[in-house]
Amino acid sequence: MTFKIAIIGAGSVGFTRKLFTDILSVPEFQDVEFALTDISEHNLSLIEKLLTRIKETNGLKVRISATTERRKALEGARYILSCVRVGGLEAYADDIRIPLSYGIDQCVGDTICAGGIMYGQRNIPVILDFCRDINAVAETGAKFLNYANPMAMNTWAAIEYGKVDTIGLCHGVQHGGEQIAEILGAGPGELDFICSGINHQTWYVDIRLRGRKIGKDELVAAFEAHPVFSQQEKVRIDVLKRFGFYSTESNGHLSEYLPWYRKRPEEITKWIDMSDWIHGETGGYLRYTTENRNWFETEFPAVLKEAEKPFSQYKRSNEHASHILEALETGRVYRGHFNVKNSGIITNLPSDAIIESPGFVDRFGLNMASGITLPEGCAATCISSINVQRMSVHAAISGDVDLLKLAMLHDPLVGAIASPEEIWQMVDEMLVAQAAWLPQYADAIPAARERLKTPKVKTREWSGSARRAVRSIEELKAEKLAHAS
Template identity: 55%
Template sequence: MLKIAMIGAGSIGFTRRLVMDILAVPEFQNAQFRFMDIHEENLEMAANLCRAMIEKNGLPATVSAALDQREAIAGADYVFCTARVGGLEAFAHDIEIPLKYGVDQCVGDTLGPGGVFFALRTIPVLLDIARDMRELAPGALLLNYSNPMAMNMWALRRAGGVRAVGLCHGVQHSHALIAQALGLPKEEVDYTAAGINHQTWFVQVSHRGRSLLKDILPAMEKNPDIAEKEPCRIDVLRRFGYFSTESNGHLSEYLPWYRKRGKEETAKWIYDKVWIGGETGGYLNHCLSSRDEYRDNYPKWLNGELEFIKLGERSEEHGSYILEALETGRVYRGHFNIGNRGLITNLPDGCTIEIPCYVDRNGIQPTFTGRLPLACAATCCASVSVQEMAVEAALTGDRELVKQAVLHDPLTAAVCTTDEVWRMCDEMFDALAPWLPQFNGAGRTWADIPLPDDGRLRRAQLAGE
């Protein structure tokens, strides 16, 4: 009987999806789920909806809900984190303050001023989860879905002292898009992707042993739907020769070339009919416009007016497959976020990379990738420098280092002067102070916390995580 803690379980859609994915595994249908969130209403809705789905399918699984994190984690085998620290209030500051200085972000959760300040407030929460795991569930694996993925995972390796892996669905979704462009069944398109989260590059794509790398660009250019929706991604593919994961809007905000010189220039590189195409503040606008959707649909899901997720309709999210492989030995291959220890040779050791890994009863085993193509590596390295400074600042409470991190962000550097970066960061520090205890004297820092040096942790480090 697995004991699974879900921190940030008030993320109603994602929580329901993960629960039903896990329950699709026959061996896990008696699992104990412990939900935790600081938002009591969302927590109650998520718990009741999952209980209803379990009851409808006649399963012995159970769901308990708590506002206390330690209660949820105690004795857990696995801990999922899907928390968004600061909610929409903090998210609005991430987008709106930089926009005043010309930094136009679509999502703002991975890099840029928004991504850096998102990391500064998320890392303390993740380290508190790790602290509770060390004390109450020392053998558990932390599966993190919270962004900014690369910075969060880097901080967990530095100061968490627990086994952890970072999970994202960008590779799977991009694989599907490539297969669609090539006109091939997805299951017949073999691939290897490598890089950093949200900037992972398809360095190998083949069909029945024949390389298709050179076929991707003409296929996407000839597909009118893809060509219209992915102008930035296709332009990067045209210049670099390799396709990058994540959406058009995401990719456009990690680079210095697309979101500048006014709306006319930016408009060439975005698809404005969906938020993820690159519109300014696209994800924030989407969240604000749909925040009441779950509350409105909640009674309809409970009374059966709207259909539940069907048992066995398993998504491509990695989480359930990792649990299945670790517990049953059924091998799973996926692209995960782990620490670089010579696995990508032209990215810095210690940074967070996204590469293929295999999972079975022996654990999570990363694969050696070697060198990235030079242009891909250069783009990743620019982001890694920002990530490293932001992680160090989050752990030490160093305000100047935060500003230096934002100063070196590619998009910010393309539009801001040094004085503007300093003023922008000061304004963000003021607005986001309630969620930044390590910078305002209300909390501790984690740079010098002694970590356990037992054999389990050492083996985990040697295995790449």
């Protein structure tokens, strides 16, 4: 088979390498073309060298091109994958730093909460640029597979305003399923589940072990008995006890989507675990991504050497993209959980929302399982986030500062911590700090800058309740050696 796959934001070196090796694990895909594009020539050169090394080492026929001209990369593409981070680590640092000065302690800040809302404001204008190019120069009927956060907002904008056939992809459902399989002692193929909701707040509403339905009490007991998860997943276990259903997202992520676990600084450490960033560390993902960037910059020769291993040693991951392409092109059916417009798929969530729910892919496309009704508590939590997402998308499209501030006001964690006056000033501060990536607010930013000259509320320098410093390359090397031994 010969067709073209474009990867936007291909300078995300590790993730692009995973997508590349996954797709080439499909026997029929040995002669496809990968068109890599990124705004960073440096990052693009790294990933092109890496993938070319894999190709040459293994004698693969795959074609690889790289360009900073996005439209050129999209010409004739049948599939477009996006893993962009608009504003890079510079803007991301502000997503964490500025809210902290108002008492808002985030672990990740890329889905909702203060950081996620602003991330959406930066991303959505760029997503719409992608869609214009896809509609203009890609293959007719091209599919846009979005991996970039904020997942729901980006996918919402691409479908509703970009008018492109879009599927949002995340691995949270798979990872949560792996946890459940481990605590229940399930072997390969022995665990089945239905997981439904919205991205990062998806709920395992039906779990079967070898065909036997697993109830709340058995699941709680299994998690509490696990020596690692009982310490790392305290928020998720507490939510499971109160709601009756386990949530897909990590302890750190989930804690910032709800108004109950991170609002009192003195209590945050009660709910999180510092063994890894994903369990609730303040600004944990910012630290992790910063360390990864530094690692690739300094250790790239070693990474390149690693690419010389035989292709047979690469293990296909559970990321959805390669499986979707395989199903569409070969007809081999794939079942997964996908982010799409609701339109009645989940009966008690709004029809315009982007939901994450089970579906099947084959030659006829994506076929979602419809008619799912969430438990009331799970639906209520999802609806709170959907309301924030909707306002955030509409604000990003229109450049409406008042609507943006209302979205921030209605965010569960932001609203639990900050007063309306604090939120209004915080949004002004974030708009000014990130003006370079917010073209839709160009007319509003001068007024925000003027208001900040006479601030109405005091802020403070605060690193958060559970912050770790970025580790040096030497520290990272020592840790890798310790794990290896």
